[in-house]
Amino acid sequence: MLTKRIIPCLDVKDGRTVKGVNFVNLRDAGDAVELGALYAAQGADELVYLDITATIDGRSTFIELVKRVAQTINIPFTVGGGISSVADVSALLHAGADKVSINSAAVRNPDLIDELALEFGSQCIVVAIDTRYIDTEHGKEHIVHTHGGRKPTELRTIPWAKEVEDRGAGELLLTSMDTDGTKNGFALELTATISENGNIPVIASGGAGTMSHFYDVFTTGKADAGLAASIFHFREIDIPDLKDYLSDKQLPIRLTR
Amino acid sequence: MKTVIIKYNAGNVQSVMYALDRLGAGYLYTDDVAEITSADKVIFPGVGEASTTMSYLRKTGLDKIIPALKQPVFGTCVGMQLMCRHSEENNTDCMGIFDVDVKRFPADSGMKVPHMGWNNIIDYKTPLTDNIPQSAFMYFVHSYAAPVCEYTVATCDYAFPFSAMLHRDNFYAAQFHCEISGNAGQQIIENFLNLKS
Numbered sequence: 001m002l003t004k005r006i007i008p009c010l011d012v013k014d015g016r017t018v019k020g021v022n023f024v025n026l027r028d029a030g031d032a033v034e035l036g037a038l039y040a041a042q043g044a045d046e047l048v049y050l051d052i053t054a055t056i057d058g059r060s061t062f063i064e065l066v067k068r069v070a071q072t073i074n075i076p077f078t079v080g081g082g083i084s085s086v087a088d089v090s091a092l093l094h095a096g097a098d099k100v101s102i103n104s105a106a107v108r109n110p111d112l113i114d115e116l117a118l119e120f121g122s123q124c125i126v127v128a129i130d131t132r133y134i135d136t137e138h139g140k141e142h143i144v145h146t147h148g149g150r151k152p153t154e155l156r157t158i159p160w161a162k163e164v165e166d167r168g169a170g171e172l173l174l175t176s177m178d179t180d181g182t183k184n185g186f187a188l189e190l191t192a193t194i195s196e197n198g199n200i201p202v203i204a205s206g207g208a209g210t211m212s213h214f215y216d217v218f219t220t221g222k223a224d225a226g227l228a229a230s231i232f233h234f235r236e237i238d239i240p241d242l243k244d245y246l247s248d249k250q251l252p253i254r255l256t257r
Numbered sequence: 258m259k260t261v262i263i264k265y266n267a268g269n270v271q272s273v274m275y276a277l278d279r280l281g282a283g284y285l286y287t288d289d290v291a292e293i294t295s296a297d298k299v300i301f302p303g304v305g306e307a308s309t310t311m312s313y314l315r316k317t318g319l320d321k322i323i324p325a326l327k328q329p330v331f332g333t334c335v336g337m338q339l340m341c342r343h344s345e346e347n348n349t350d351c352m353g354i355f356d357v358d359v360k361r362f363p364a365d366s367g368m369k370v371p372h373m374g375w376n377n378i379i380d381y382k383t384p385l386t387d388n389i390p391q392s393a394f395m396y397f398v399h400s401y402a403a404p405v406c407e408y409t410v411a412t413c414d415y416a417f418p419f420s421a422m423l424h425r426d427n428f429y430a431a432q433f434h435c436e437i438s439g440n441a442g443q444q445i446i447e448n449f450l451n452l453k454s
Contacts, residue, residue: 001376001377001414002372002374002375002376002397002415003374003375003376003394005374005375040439045374045375070271070272070275071275071278071279074276074279074436074437074438074439074440074442074443075396075437075438075439076396076434076437093269093271094269094271095271096271096272096275098272098437120268120269121268121304121305121306122371123304123371123373123398123399124269124304170371170373170398171373199364199369199370200369200370200371201369201373201374224369224373224374225374254375254394256439
């Protein structure tokens with residue numbers, strides 16, 4: 001049976017993880033490769049590496065990192081952050097990434113999704129959507145945001161999710177900026193709406209604070225995967241415990257211990 | 258031992274090479290017919306679309322070379338589908354090593370397509386699964402699949418039960434991506450490399 005996926009997300013700057021990481025057993029907690037390998041060994045189903053470097057030098061460092069990750073770990077991983085062209089994607093896939101995630105560039109130039117799907121296949125094109133529930137002239141609506149969720153766009157989230165699927169995205173990474181960082185749980189209703197409205201997998205992100213939040217997002221939220229960062233980095237939730245918990249609750253989970 | 262990864266227009270196979278590196282296995286990545294036919298083991302990977310990859314194989318003559326190989330050959334993902342008789346993906350005639358037709362997962366099944374993620378395989382009947390735990394999880398990404406047939410040596414279930422692995426004579430194939438299927442996937446690659454030529 002196809003299992004629900006647990007995905008730790010690592011923010012990387014100049015080749016190193018930036019969010020505080022609290023792993024005493026790691027030689028170098030800032031080493032993005034070592035941390036990824038640890039998560040893989042713990043049973044993470046995939047990894048996401050987000051490059052938050054702004055400089056050109058940083059970008060080539062990131063490519064080097066992607067290569068080292070691919071050489072080291074034997075589970076799939078997605079890379080994202082600042083990807084805006086076919087050439088960017090080609091370099092990252094060639095370095096060994098399994099999928100790429102595009103966000104602002106897809107908003108600026110939706111045709112890029114079509115181009116990437118045609119060139120590399122939908123299976124490796126993830127479109128990340130940062131969304132926030134805000135007041136608009138039509139009342140409160142879910143609106144796509146860019147720039148780390150700070151800048152609203154003209155796009156409404158639910159039709160945009162459908163559009164990116166129709167253009168060839170193979171997966172959605174949906175981050176609710178309303179719940180992100182709150183540890184009060186994922187945006188269940190919106191995630192469920194988008195998951196049921198489309199026919200591609202949805203990775204839910206933003207708001208995970210407890211193990212039951214993952215249960216909720218896989219059941220009520222209809223998500224295919226759940227992503228989180230700091231609760232894993234700070235060991236508030238250990239991945240093996242989380243997977244045991246979800247499996248005990250009868251969800252299809254890949255157990256590795 | 259000489260292992261060859263067949264080079265053709267089937268997308269990114271970098272992770273396959275890294276997987277062999279992790280096993281300490283040397284390999285050549287080539288489309289050279291002499292190198293392929295003289296190899297001890299041949300890996301035929303693939304990420305891509307059936308008709309474009311198949312027309313490339315026809316153009317280069319690899320569509321005749323591969324089915325005639327005598328050493329162990331291991332096709333993965335699209336590589337496996339191209340070893341079947343036909344694919345529904347753009348109505349493509351394939352190499353016919355396995356007498357089975359590849360079907361699309363039906364859109365009306367209520368299941369998301371592609372089938373993406375970790376799914377378990379069962380009913381192993383192949384040396385490639387030696388030392389793999391029962392009902393092991395493998396990583397799949399595909400929209401088309403070969404139904405269960407006489408060559409099926411491991412089964413997976415999504416919209417319908419389908420062939421996770423095929424075997425006939427010296428030809429082996431897996432629908433999933435061994436190279437990113439954790440330790441179990443790595444064991445399958447190792448088992449292939451350890452087959453007697």
